[in-house]
Amino acid sequence: MKFGFVPPPPTYPEYADLLAQARRIAARPVDPSSLPRKQELIRERGYDWCFAVLGHSCPGLRYISCVDAELLVLADAAGIDPPLPQWLLDERAETERRNEEAAAWQEKLRQRDEEAWKTALAGCPIQVEVRENTNSRFRSGRGREALRHVVPTVDAVSGRRRRHPAGRALCETASRAKPLRLGDPTSDPATCVNCVKATPLIRAAATAAA
Structure with missing residues (x-):
């Protein structure tokens, strides 16, 4: 209304x-x-x-x-059982239509995330996990949600010298004083754009040093 x-x-x-x-x-x-x-x-x-x-x-x-x-x-x-007013029925039908459109858009975004994450993961030579940021939300086409970051399970590097400590999100710098607070591993796709971009570029630090 x-x-x-x-x-x-x-x-x-x-x-x-x-x-x-x-x-x-x-x-x-x-x-x-x-x-x-x-x-x-x-x-x-x-x-x-x-x-x-x-x-x-x-x-x-x-x-x-x-x-x-x-x-x-x-x-x-008196046993009166009148029908709902037409304006209310029309309003409910419009709300349902909008909800269906929103659900379809949400599904489209989810599929996009799945595809991007699958492609990035296919080029990653080490084991990584996806963990959700537990103390921050951002507004997207899906409303307010937590970013899901990519976390290497072993120390990693990318490029010539950028370090990615195990247990830290790929988008973080190794020198960051206050690491992101991340939740438990999830099977959902990563949604942090910087993490997803970095995933196929990393390699194990031990391998890089050899």
Whole structure:
């Protein structure tokens, strides 16, 4: 529901008469002993039925007016079961469409990560692990997520002299005073671009020194 949108009143035939009755009842002092039953009615009937009867959201008894509460009681007693308003059905259909599009985009990104990581790993001569950054998040096409880094299990080097200590992310410099905080190894693909680029370029430090 868009911010500032005021739902139109329900259109089922009994609405006007039930609303008038509810207003008369609500004008009397509230009987505290009736409140648990009203709350139970809301729970039993469910969100959609309450929405259809009232024409707006009903998350619980404390969030609606006394008139609305009495209207629900009267509608229940009369066996009223109106359909949900068309505008709400249209809104839900649009939300579902957007969710499906988002899920398809997420899957596309996941496949891209899988392919890039598979290619990088195929050219890597030493054993590496993928570990997630546990204390940082960044915003991407998938919302806020943690980067997954590539970590060599043995000391490694790349280029002429860049060192990659075992247990540290490839994107880190060996002299960095405060290493990244990384989680346990995961089977998910690495997503740190710099780590993925470096993966096929590294070799074991012991081999390089020989």
